[in-house]
Amino acid sequence: MKKHNFCSGPSILPQVVFEQAAQAVLNWNDSGLSILEISHRSQGFVDIVDEAVALVKEHLQLTDDYEVIFLSGGATSQFFMTAMNFLDKEETAAYVDTGIWSAKAIKEAAAFGNISKIASSEDKGFSYIPKSYSVPTDAKYLHLTSNNTIYGTQIHQLPETDVPIIADMSSDIFSRPIEVERYGAIYAGAQKNTGTAGATLVIIRKDMLGKVNRKIPTMLDYTKHIAKNSALNTPPVFPIYVSLLNLRWLKSQGGVPAMKTLSEQKAGALYAEIDRNSCFIGKVAVEDRSLMNITFLLSNPDLNDKFGAACDAAGIVAVKGHRLVGGFRASIYNGMPMESVQVLIEVMQEFEKENG
Numbered sequence: 280m281k282k283h284n285f286c287s288g289p290s291i292l293p294q295v296v297f298e299q300a301a302q303a304v305l306n307w308n309d310s311g312l313s314i315l316e317i318s319h320r321s322q323g324f325v326d327i328v329d330e331a332v333a334l335v336k337e338h339l340q341l342t343d344d345y346e347v348i349f350l351s352g353g354a355t356s357q358f359f360m361t362a363m364n365f366l367d368k369e370e371t372a373a374y375v376d377t378g379i380w381s382a383k384a385i386k387e388a389a390a391f392g393n394i395s396k397i398a399s400s401e402d403k404g405f406s407y408i409p410k411s412y413s414v415p416t417d418a419k420y421l422h423l424t425s426n427n428t429i430y431g432t433q434i435h436q437l438p439e440t441d442v443p444i445i446a447d448m449s450s451d452i453f454s455r456p457i458e459v460e461r462y463g464a465i466y467a468g469a470q471k472n473t474g475t476a477g478a479t480l481v482i483i484r485k486d487m488l489g490k491v492n493r494k495i496p497t498m499l500d501y502t503k504h505i506a507k508n509s510a511l512n513t514p515p516v517f518p519i520y521v522s523l524l525n526l527r528w529l530k531s532q533g534g535v536p537a538m539k540t541l542s543e544q545k546a547g548a549l550y551a552e553i554d555r556n557s558c559f560i561g562k563v564a565v566e567d568r569s570l571m572n573i574t575f576l577l578s579n580p581d582l583n584d585k586f587g588a589a590c591d592a593a594g595i596v597a598v599k600g601h602r603l604v605g606g607f608r609a610s611i612y613n614g615m616p617m618e619s620v621q622v623l624i625e626v627m628q629e630f631e632k633e634n635g
């Protein structure tokens with residue numbers, strides 16, 4: 280039976296990416312070698328990194344002011360690496376708390392400088408994006424989580440500030456154009472919209488670098504990774520290759536602008552059904568709804584298991600909400616086709632006929 284995978288991460292990738300990745304494991308580029316056995320010092324791998332970096336720059340329209348590297352350690356390592364590399368002990372960075380991932384970023388950064396939590400949506404269970412706050416002009420940077428994977432909220436407008444923004448874009452990078460020049464750094468675990476688990480994409484504006492006094496261990500120092508073109512030590516070769524395949528696919532589809540249109544269609548159709556269907560309720564403030572992670576509740580929570588079973592029966596996978604927030608969540612990253620969203624909508628409509 281065909282599966283429709285709505286998992287929040289690791290998540291669905293385009294079928295052609297799975298096929299090309301599988302082929303490369305057996306015989307990469309007709310070399311007679313598996314991608315899993317090539318040296319990270321070989322020209323072949325250097326070319327993979329160079330093309331992936333070039334595609335990231337093209338897709339996000341990055342100027343030469345920006346460096347692009349692939350690291351390991353997940354977005355979670357970036358919670359502390361950003362502060363370690365960009366914030367001195369006496370300096371202050373501003374953080375907006377929009378849920379679990381932001382909270383982890385705040386906790387990890389606190390070891391390296393003063394962290395000022397300037398806004399939070401905790402008062403309403405992180406069901407909205409705080410907007411009426413001002414960013415202290417002396418803040419070293421402002422940290423934002425652009426899309427809150429767990430709650431299903433997304434920042435649709437950046438706050439007014441001249442302070443460089445550092446954004447965790449793990450779950451919405453490449454899904455919409457960004458105002459590049461506003462960012463001092465961007466990071467994203469690859470397993471949602473970039474590629475597969477094991478690589479982390481980090482984008483850094485050059486003027487952010489080399490401005491802290493502390494001694495940074497080599498493996499945690501952005502400047503060292505940049506100098507070695509993402510191969511300071513053995514990098515996650517295969518996840519970087521899968522990212523390259525996915526970035527090529529993205530280009531073939533019309534790039535980020537096309538993904539924005541598609542995301543609006545997919546999310547629009549799902550939200551319209553949630554709003555229309557008497558069995559379901561949207562969880563978050565309408566103006567802050569995420570186009571990547573669509574969260575909803577059943578109006579009668581006693582029917583949760585029944586809806587779960589209806590999804591199973593239709594081949595729909597991983598629509599259960601995050602264990603900390605409950606309900607349901609459909610993650611519809613770039614690789615998710617409209618047809619699968621349509622299958623979920625039909626299950627919701629059938630469910631209403633039987634239970635509404």
Ligand SMILES: *Cc1c(COP(=O)(O)O)cnc(C)c1O
Pocket residue numbers: 288352353354355356380424426427428447448449450468469
């Ligand atoms: C998934 C996710 C993370 C965690 O990423 P890891 O790569 O597992 O460390 C962090 N932030 C956001 C917004 C996420 O969606």
